[in-house]
Every structure is written in C-alpha cells, then in structure tokens.
Amino acid sequence: MKIIRASEVGSYLYCRRAWWYRQQGIKPGNQAEMSAGTELHRQHGRSVLASDFQRGLAWLLLLSALILLAWFGVESLIGG
Numbered sequence: 721m722k723i724i725r726a727s728e729v730g731s732y733l734y735c736r737r738a739w740w741y742r743q744q745g746i747k748p749g750n751q752a753e754m755s756a757g758t759e760l761h762r763q764h765g766r767s768v769l770a771s772d773f774q775r776g777l778a779w780l781l782l783l784s785a786l787i788l789l790a791w792f793g794v795e796s797l798i799g800g
Contacts, residue, residue, distance in 0.1 A: 732739040748754060
C-alpha cells in the first residue's frame with residue numbers, strides 16, 4: 721500500500737494532470753523555468769528571514785530603550 725503525503729494531495733488538488741504526469745515519471749519540459757522559480761523562492765525565503773530578524777531586533781532595542789528610560793526616570797526621582 722502506497723503512503724500518500726500531504727504535499728501529494730496538495731499537488732493533486734492544484735493540478736490533477738501534473739500530479740498524474742509525476743506519477744507516470746514524466747518530467748516537465750520547463751526545467752529551466754522551474755529552477756529559476758525555485759531560486760526565486762529561496763531568495764524570497766532568505767529575505768523574509770532577514771526581515772523577521774530585523775523586526776525582532778527592533779523590538780528588543782525598543783524594549784531596552786523603554787527599560788533604560790524607566791530606570792533613569794526612577795533614578796532621577798529617588799536620587800534627585
């Protein structure tokens with residue numbers, strides 16, 4: 721009995737003919753375009769990760785600034 725993966729179901733739902741071709745072992749004729757699309761997705765994924773990292777760093781710096789602001793405010797009231 722063949723195991724059916726979620727990606728295979730998604731492929732079937734997206735395009736039954738492409739799924740059937742893949743089951744028959746027929747390779748697509750647009751390999752260059754598919755490779756270029758794969759590389760484009762890879763680059764996009766890297767830019768999304770970089771953006772997420774920068775957003776996290778920005779939140780960390782903002783939180784640090786607010787903590788320092790509060791600390792200096794309390795220090796000036798107490799030590800003042």
